[in-house]
Amino acid sequence: FWARCWAGHWGSCCPVICVVGSGPAGFYTAQHILKHHDLAQVDIYEKLPVPFGLVRFGVAPDHPEVKNVINTFTHTARSDRCAYYGNVTVGRDITVGELQQAYHAVVLSYGAEDNRVLGIPGENLSGVYSARAFVGWYNGLPENRDLKPDLSCETALILGHGNVALDIARILLSPLDFLRKTDITDCSLAALARSKVKRVWLAGRRGPLQVAFTIKELREMINLPGTQPVLNPADFTGLENAVKDAPRPRKRLTELMIKTALEKPREKAAMAQAAIPRQWGLKFQRSPQEMLPTTDGTRVRGVRMALTRLEGLGDSAKAVPTGDMEELECGLVLSSIGYRSLPLDPAVPFDTQHGVIPNSLGRVTGVPGLYCSGWVKRGPVGVIITTMNDSFDTAQSVLEDLQGGVLDVSISREGFGAVGSILRSRGIRPVSFSDWEKIDAAEVARGKAAGKPREKIVDPQEMLQLIGH
Amino acid sequence: MHIWFSVTASSKLLVILGFIFSNSRLKLLQRTEKQNEEEKGKNKVTEQNCLRSKQMSRRGFSSTCKLQGSHGELSSADSVTVHFINRDGERLTTMAKEGESLLEVVVNQNLAIDGFGACEGTLACSTCHLIFEKDAFQKLDAISDEEMDMLDLAYGLTETSRLGCQVRIKKLMDGLTVQVPVEVSDIRSQLEVGKQSKQ
Numbered sequence: 001f002w003a004r005c006w007a008g009h010w011g012s013c014c015p016v017i018c019v020v021g022s023g024p025a026g027f028y029t030a031q032h033i034l035k036h037h038d039l040a041q042v043d044i045y046e047k048l049p050v051p052f053g054l055v056r057f058g059v060a061p062d063h064p065e066v067k068n069v070i071n072t073f074t075h076t077a078r079s080d081r082c083a084y085y086g087n088v089t090v091g092r093d094i095t096v097g098e099l100q101q102a103y104h105a106v107v108l109s110y111g112a113e114d115n116r117v118l119g120i121p122g123e124n125l126s127g128v129y130s131a132r133a134f135v136g137w138y139n140g141l142p143e144n145r146d147l148k149p150d151l152s153c154e155t156a157l158i159l160g161h162g163n164v165a166l167d168i169a170r171i172l173l174s175p176l177d178f179l180r181k182t183d184i185t186d187c188s189l190a191a192l193a194r195s196k197v198k199r200v201w202l203a204g205r206r207g208p209l210q211v212a213f214t215i216k217e218l219r220e221m222i223n224l225p226g227t228q229p230v231l232n233p234a235d236f237t238g239l240e241n242a243v244k245d246a247p248r249p250r251k252r253l254t255e256l257m258i259k260t261a262l263e264k265p266r267e268k269a270a271m272a273q274a275a276i277p278r279q280w281g282l283k284f285q286r287s288p289q290e291m292l293p294t295t296d297g298t299r300v301r302g303v304r305m306a307l308t309r310l311e312g313l314g315d316s317a318k319a320v321p322t323g324d325m326e327e328l329e330c331g332l333v334l335s336s337i338g339y340r341s342l343p344l345d346p347a348v349p350f351d352t353q354h355g356v357i358p359n360s361l362g363r364v365t366g367v368p369g370l371y372c373s374g375w376v377k378r379g380p381v382g383v384i385i386t387t388m389n390d391s392f393d394t395a396q397s398v399l400e401d402l403q404g405g406v407l408d409v410s411i412s413r414e415g416f417g418a419v420g421s422i423l424r425s426r427g428i429r430p431v432s433f434s435d436w437e438k439i440d441a442a443e444v445a446r447g448k449a450a451g452k453p454r455e456k457i458v459d460p461q462e463m464l465q466l467i468g469h
Numbered sequence: 470m471h472i473w474f475s476v477t478a479s480s481k482l483l484v485i486l487g488f489i490f491s492n493s494r495l496k497l498l499q500r501t502e503k504q505n506e507e508e509k510g511k512n513k514v515t516e517q518n519c520l521r522s523k524q525m526s527r528r529g530f531s532s533t534c535k536l537q538g539s540h541g542e543l544s545s546a547d548s549v550t551v552h553f554i555n556r557d558g559e560r561l562t563t564m565a566k567e568g569e570s571l572l573e574v575v576v577n578q579n580l581a582i583d584g585f586g587a588c589e590g591t592l593a594c595s596t597c598h599l600i601f602e603k604d605a606f607q608k609l610d611a612i613s614d615e616e617m618d619m620l621d622l623a624y625g626l627t628e629t630s631r632l633g634c635q636v637r638i639k640k641l642m643d644g645l646t647v648q649v650p651v652e653v654s655d656i657r658s659q660l661e662v663g664k665q666s667k668q
Contacts, residue, residue: 032583065591072587216618249621383622385596388584389652 014039015402016415018099020090020344021109022046023053024387025374027073029107032395034081037402041081043103043416047089048142049431049463050439051077053111055384057141060167061182062174064453069384077433083416086431087464093428094419096345100369102418104407105398108348108357108364108372109391112339112380118159122291123335126150127300131164131336138171138188140456145187150299151195153331157303159288160336161204162212163383166221168334169200173227173278183447183454197332203283205319207310208239208257211282214383215253221280222260230281231261257282285309286326287319291333302329339380354379362394369407371398435467442466549643553599555582556651567640571633571647572597582649590634592616595623597633600648609636625650 017033019026022044030042050056052070059066077084088094090110099106115132117123127150136144156172158165171179176193204211222229236258243254286305294301305326308319341357343350349365351358356379357372364370373394374387382390401407423430439457446455457463551574553561561581565574572586575597588594592615601609606629612620616635623630630650 028584035583063593065588065593068589068591068593069587071589214618215621216615219614219618248626252617252621383594384587385584385594385622385624388587388596389624392583 013409013412014041015104015407015409016040016102016413017042017398018103018106018415018419019044019109020096020099020106021053021111021374021376022051022084022086023109023111023374024055024069024073024384025109025111025376025391026053026107027051027076028388028391029109029373029395029398030082031072031076032392033398034076034079036395036399039081040402041083041415043083043085043419044077045088045090045099046084046086047110049086049460049467050436051084051086051433057136057139059139060135060171061139061184062170062178064182066384084431084433084436085416085419086436087460087469088423088428088430091345093426094422096347096370098422099419100347102414102416104369104409104411104413105401106370107362107394107398108344108370108376109374110341110344110376112341112355112375114340114342115335116338116340118288118335118337120288120290122293122300125291125293125300126298127153127331128291128333128335131158131160131168131334132339134168134334135164138184138192140183140185140458142458142460145185145458149191149332151191151197151332154196155199155201155330156197156332156334157328157330158200158202158334158336159204159303160212160338161202161206161210161282162336162338163214163217165202165334165336166213166217168336169202169280170217170221170224172197172200173224173280175226181451183452183456185456185458186450187458198278200278200280201283201328201330202280203286203288203305203328205285205287205308206317207284208235208254208282209242209250209314210310210317211253211257212381215249215256218253218256222256224280226276227278227280228276229260230279231257232281233261235282235284236261283328285319286328287321289325292327300331300333302327303333339375341376341380362390362397363401429469431464431467431469435469438467439463549638549640549645551638551642552644552646553580553582554646554648556649565638567638569638571599571636571638573634574638575633585649586634592619592632592634595619595632598623598625598630598650599633599636600625600627600650601629601631602646603629605642605645606631608641623650624652 015037017030017040019030019042026044026046030044033040033042044051052073055067055070055073076082090096090099096106096108115130117130122128129147129149133144133147134149137147137149151172158168171184171192172195176189179189179192239254240258243251246254285308287308288303289306290304291300292302292304293299305328306321307324307326309322310317311320312318340355343352347367348370349358349367357376358365359372359377362371362373362377364372371394373391375381377394378390398407402409420430440454443454443456447453457466547567548564549567551563551565551571553563553575555561563574563578563580565571565578569577570590572590574580575582575585584596587596590597598620609631612631612635616632620626620630620632623632627650633647
């Protein structure tokens with residue numbers, strides 16, 4: 001390490017960089033810095049013992065190919081100038097200020113751990129959950145392991161028209177055999193096996209031209225065995241014409257919805273309409289106003305919706321209430337209206353209105369040496385490629401600042417040398433990447449017996465015990 | 470500078486030696502033919518060169534990055550020449566086998582294209598998006614719905630775009646040139662850098 005260090009310019013040292021968060025944003029930022037700088041050391045911190053963020057906890061269990069990025073992240077973590085430190089909560093176990101003392105640059109990539117709320121009466125009734133918590137539950141996120149969602153009703157209502165909403169609809173209605181061989185948690189699988197849910201509505205405030213989900217996920221839902229899509233043709237009147245000249249992605253997506261709406265119920269061999277047990281449908285221009293309780297006041301029994309009309313066109317169209325109302329009966333409500341980032345540390349500026357860290361090209365406004373990438377920088381939208389490009393951009397800013405002298409590498413900084421001592425003094429014991437690999441191996445071994453890629457460990461204490469902490 | 474005086478003599482010697490022999494991060498270093506052949510004798514783009522020239526290119530210098538190493542490995546009978554124009558304009562020229570997908574070519578030849586093929590060819594992302602010339606595009610095998618679904622999410626989508634993992638090399642593609650699309654965010658950041666005038 002020292003020989004490499006002194007091989008640099010006269011008087012300069014190896015830059016040590018800190019990344020907070022080990023999801024795609026953290027790893028892609030680290031990867032790009034390491035690839036384009038011969039000497040930099042990058043340390044990735046993560047509050048959970050286990051890495052990978054939403055790739056592990058957000059991507060649906062039946063989308064394993066999307067998780068292939070873990071291979072490249074693993075390669076990065078194993079490289080000699082990269083280190084992983086799990087079980088360290090920045091903002092609690094160590095402050096951003098302390099990290100800035102120890103590192104030449106600190107990159108915040110901690111994502112969006114919270115969700116937006118509707119702020120309507122009844123939102124806290126039993127049977128109402130945030131999509132984020134529900135996804136966390138079936139994906140084994142430790143904080144959601146005790147969610148115990150009640151799946152004993154027939155009709156579920158998902159508020160929102162994004163990919164997360166479609167993911168949840170698909171998980172609720174998938175044939176159990178499909179899910180059995182995935183890395184969905186055992187506990188969720190058991191709950192879904194007992195589930196009585198046979199109808200799922202996805203309701204959004206705006207229209208078909210404003211849906212946020214993408215065509216692959218929609219197609220998957222349409223083709224889901226044992227289910228019937230229910231789309232109202234009246235919702236699509238005139239839309240064929242409206243998207244005639246639209247960009248191809250919007251056009252194809254809309255055309256697929258129109259086709260599905262106009263299609264006669266599929267006459268599959270040996271399957272009559274009545275025999276298709278499960279249904280799902282899209283409801284448009286409905287804005288939730290109140291969650292209605294059962295007579296004993298304990299659970300949700302329905303949602304009162306305001307019907308809306310659209311003002312404006314395309315992405316910027318606004319939903320305006322018409323005054324008409326509708327009640328939709330349901331026993332399970334999932335609010336899928338967006339994730340939300342939280343402020344980490346008083347030393348870090350935070351734009352509460354937009355839920356992001358104010359920045360320019362990833363450089364945090366007003367705080368030299370501090371950067372951000374991923375959802376905490378741009379907002380909680382986009383797929384992995386979006387985050388990848390964004391992370392490369394932030395990494396580029398860091399590299400430019402290293403080259404241009406904006407980051408002063410003539411002062412040697414201790415990196416984990418300093419942080420490790422501080423953590424020790426506070427009784428915090430970081431989890432290394434090879435520790436994670438032990439947990440990984442245990443999960444894979446447990447899954448093997450059941451024919452699953454892994455059986456996720458959902459209790460952080462169990463993870464720590466496994467590695468002897 | 471103040472560090473120098475507190476360091477031992479042997480360390481100073483190390484520094485001086487290190488300084489003499491070190492590769493400067495800012496200089497474009499030409500590697501010898503011998504050094505390239507030492508790279509396991511594979512057809513490999515000299516990644517260091519490409520990376521450095523890429524950094525230079527971001528500042529507006531153009532450069533070419535040629536494949537070095539022995540071409541004798543692949544028999545000319547079953548290999549074609551393919552050119553990838555990288556995001557900053559540098560041309561990466563390589564040999565490719567018939568039947569290989571363009572993603573496999575990039576991976577096997579270790580081409581310096583950032584973030585290419587994230588989902589490893591499983592039609593779960595659009596990071597292997599490539600832009601073809603019109604006549605080459607028309608000769609490609611028909612695109613599937615599944616490919617189009619993912620291509621729809623790609624940045625800088627054009628009428629001659631395809632996903633590299635779905636396009637397989639054929640003999641008639643000898644001399645094929647494909648463009649790695651410039652990301653939307655890249656364009657924005659180039660504009661920003663222009664405004665900040667760091668030079």
